[in-house]
Amino acid sequence: MKVDLFDFDLPTDRIALRPAAPRDSARLLSVSPAGLDDRIVNELPRLLNPGDLLVFNDTRVIPAQLEGRRGDSRIGATLHKREGPRRWRAFIRNARRLHDGDVIEFGDDAVAIASDRGADGSFALDFLGEEPVELLLDRVGRMPLPPYIAAKRPTDARDADDYQTMFAREKGAVAAPTAALHFTPDLMAALDSAGIGHATLTLHVGAGTFLPVKADDTADHAMHAEWGRIDADTADRLNAVRAAGNRVISVGTTSLRLIESATRADGIIEPFEGDTSIFITPGYQFRGIDGLITNFHLPRSTLFMLVSALMGLETMQAAYAHAIASGYRFYSYGDASLLLPHRSTSGT
Structure with a gap:
């Protein structure tokens, strides 16, 4: 149709x-x-x-909205599907600056390696370390409000x-x-x-x-x-x-x-x-x-x-x-x- x-x-x-x-x-x-x-x-x-x-x-x-850096470039990531214990598929903002093998630092000991770029522009993110990814997200992630809300106001404590x-x-x-x-x-x-x-x-x-x-x-x-x-x-x-x-x-x-x-x-x-x-x-x-x-x-x-x-x-x-x-x-x-x-x- x-x-x-x-x-x-x-x-x-x-x-x-x-x-x-x-x-x-x-x-x-x-x-x-x-x-x-x-x-x-x-x-x-x-x-x-x-x-x-x-x-x-x-x-x-989960607090699936992340802000990080690859070198001097700012990278935004929205996790959208778990693919393994420490691997998430993510939509990437500023994806043109990201390549397979790049390391993204999200702060507070949350680090991931990007790989496997998809046809839709998404990447797989493999989070380093032994700490459960859920704990990392609790520290560095934000509630992923839909874009039609996030474009009009910032996420705040009420949204949690x-x-x-x-x-x-x-x-x-x-x-x-x-x-x-x-x-x-x-x-x-x-x-x-x-x-x-x-x-x-x-x-x-x-x-x-x-x-x-x-x-x-x-x-x-x-x-x-x-x-x-x-x-x-x-x-x-x-x-x-x-x-x-x-x-x-x-x-x-x-x-x-x-x-x-x-x-x-x-x-x-x-x-x-x-x-x-x-x-x-x-x-x-x-x-x-x-x-x-x-x-x-x-x-x-x-x-x-x-x-x-x-x-x-x-x-x-x-x-x-x-x-x-x-x-x-x-x-x-x-x-x-x-x-x-x-x-x-x-x-x-």
Whole structure:
């Protein structure tokens, strides 16, 4: 499909620079066959059905933004995928000044050797020494806010909390599963009281997931791979919910992509551990999920393509036009949408 089908104009003042406070007071646009409905996130217990199951991503964002030097040259690095115990693939700023074998000093005894330049301009960084890389990053790294926020204000102490979900446990993401940022202990208690369950899985979100598509046609776009895991107990629980006629609703596109990667053609969700580079565009037949809670995404992004596959392109174009006209806040710290397609989830 032509990528420009997924383009739209977004006023810059719609980009949220801070999350709502409290988190569950964010606005929520419900999109379903019944139409569009303006709600609030804390109304979810009344919008979902007893027996529904929400699936959260328990990945934890690491301080993956690094500033260093190769000789006299300043080098910026954003880690985006672990490739070994001490090796990370990284997007590099000022990459023209970096070559295979160069040593980058990030300060405070954090040193890495660059190698294996990729076609996308990324490098592999091998961190020297014996100290766990996570400890090095805690000392010298910064929270990797998305560029559309970082371009408007510096990262600060608030982001260390604001950019983690209440479910964050497994270290490894370089971007937050932002739909879950709206959830609070009070909201989870209300959902539990309403008979709405929850489960967790792990997908370590990489920076490539949120990049706009630069190709003219979706067939020419290559997704970056991300590592994920669904254990056997979680897979069994998801299958039992659907077998009972209830709905599995992903909280975030990250949990959706992992579930779909783990689901067989007959709709059975299997345990999964490994990389996924699934790219979902209109025409895709959803097999493992029945709905999605997600934020509002960038124009021409793989994520806007995904929600268009779930609900239909015209439906999502209308929903986004309504959201823009109604003052919804967009992107990582912005408001949310509840997408409930026809039960077939065909997106047609």
